[in-house]
Amino acid sequence: MPHRLRSLYQPLNDPIFTQNLMDALDEHEAQSSEAAASSPPPMNFTEEDISTQTLFLEEFSEGDEVDEEFNPGRNDTRRRAIRRSDDEKAIAVLQYMSNISHFSLRKFFEVLFTSENPQIKHASGIFFRDGSGGTEVMDLWWEMATHLQRGDNQPMSTWTITHAAELCKKEFSFLTDRASSGPHADDAYTLRVNADTVTMDFVQSFDLGSLTACYDRTLPLFQHILGECIGSKSIRGRNPDHARTTATSILLNMRSRRTNYQAAAHAVILWDQRVPKRLVQGLNHIGFSTSYYFQITAIQSLSRDCVRRARIAAADPTKLKMLPYDNFN
Numbered sequence: 451m452p453h454r455l456r457s458l459y460q461p462l463n464d465p466i467f468t469q470n471l472m473d474a475l476d477e478h479e480a481q482s483s484e485a486a487a488s489s490p491p492p493m494n495f496t497e498e499d500i501s502t503q504t505l506f507l508e509e510f511s512e513g514d515e516v517d518e519e520f521n522p523g524r525n526d527t528r529r530r531a532i533r534r535s536d537d538e539k540a541i542a543v544l545q546y547m548s549n550i551s552h553f554s555l556r557k558f559f560e561v562l563f564t565s566e567n568p569q570i571k572h573a574s575g576i577f578f579r580d581g582s583g584g585t586e587v588m589d590l591w592w593e594m595a596t597h598l599q600r601g602d603n604q605p606m607s608t609w610t611i612t613h614a615a616e617l618c619k620k621e622f623s624f625l626t627d628r629a630s631s632g633p634h635a636d637d638a639y640t641l642r643v644n645a646d647t648v649t650m651d652f653v654q655s656f657d658l659g660s661l662t663a664c665y666d667r668t669l670p671l672f673q674h675i676l677g678e679c680i681g682s683k684s685i686r687g688r689n690p691d692h693a694r695t696t697a698t699s700i701l702l703n704m705r706s707r708r709t710n711y712q713a714a715a716h717a718v719i720l721w722d723q724r725v726p727k728r729l730v731q732g733l734n735h736i737g738f739s740t741s742y743y744f745q746i747t748a749i750q751s752l753s754r755d756c757v758r759r760a761r762i763a764a765a766d767p768t769k770l771k772m773l774p775y776d777n778f779n
Contacts, residue, residue, distance in 0.1 A: 618672045625668060626706035634668045641702070643714040645740075645747035649755040656715045662695045669698065703737035710740055717745040718752070 534542075547553060562574050578584055592610075596603040624632030625641060632638070641664075643652065666673050676694040684690060699712035717740040720730055733739040740748070763769050 614671070614675070618669075618675070621669045621672055622702065622705055625702060626709050637664055637668050638709070640664075641711040642708045643710055645714075645744045646751050648714065648718070648748040648751045650752070650759065652714075653718060653752065656712075658692050658695055661699070661712060662691050665695055665698050672698065700737040710744075713737065713740045714744070714748060716740075717748060721745055721749055 544555075547555070547558065562570060565571065592603070592606060595606040624634050625638045629635055629638030673694060676697060677690075680690045680694055682690055696712065702709040703713045713734075716733070716738055717730070720733070720739055727742050730739055730742050730745060734741045739745070764771065
């Protein structure tokens with residue numbers, strides 16, 4: 451062996467050098483290959499990691515939908531995800547909530563729709579975004595409450611009527627005590643009649659059909675309730691629309707004496723039919739007619755307007771004058 455090669459391999463014959471080399475290799479291998487963990491590290495979730503938006507979207511984006519375009523190859527061992535039903539998704543949410551202490555389903559809804567937290571308000575806004583989500587849920591609550599109480603849904607009925615009454619009260623206020631600040635100020639002004647301003651124009655323009663259209667436009671919710679109660683079928687010439695219009699006028703006059711459009715017309719009709727004073731006063735107490743004093747004042751105003759019209763006609767040379775003669779002692 452040449453002298454140069456013999457000098458290169460000479461250290462391998464040294465036992466101390468060989469032992470040091472083996473120890474260095476073992477240490478390098480231990481550092482480059484870490485032992486696999488026996489279990490995955492724990493996952494710590496925070497409130498920010500949990501998005502409330504996915505809880506209230508119509509479809510959950512959980513990745514549990516089946517990929518219709520997935521076509522596993524011959525050597526592909528992946529398995530399709532199983533589609534979960536809505537019941538299973540609901541159970542999963544309830545199971546998650548059961549792990550939170552002192553937080554019931556009722557408390558969850560209360561916080562969801564009353565919280566000022568921006569993230570929660572965003573989630574509840576998605577629920578009401580299309581305008582029909584809330585009413586659909588209320589329909590389900592109504593049916594469920596009726597079923598559980600075997601048709602006697604008194605608490606839910608009381609709640610419904612209470613809120614319906616508040617809506618009707620608001621409609622009535624825009625024609626009576628809050629007319630100036632409401633959206634129907636012009637209609638409210640038309641429905642108020644002063645006894646000193648009753649003329650032939652008022653008598654000739656009064657029409658129940660036009661008044662019905664006015665109430666349908668200004669009191670739609672209350673008219674819907676009355677229409678369902680009375681029905682839309684006429685019986686022996688009786689007009690249900692005229693009935694609900696008269697009922698509405700009576701109630702408006704009971705709320706405010708100044709809202710007396712139809713009551714003033716009734717007062718003129720009662721005077722024409724020579725209805726006694728006592729009966730007029732009684733009808734005034736239930737809002738069907740104005741007071742007896744209003745009736746007399748209105749007739750005097752109407753008489754003055756008729757005399758004014760007669761004088762104008764008499765002074766008009768283009769109009770034919772006829773003088774009726776009634777021979778009586």
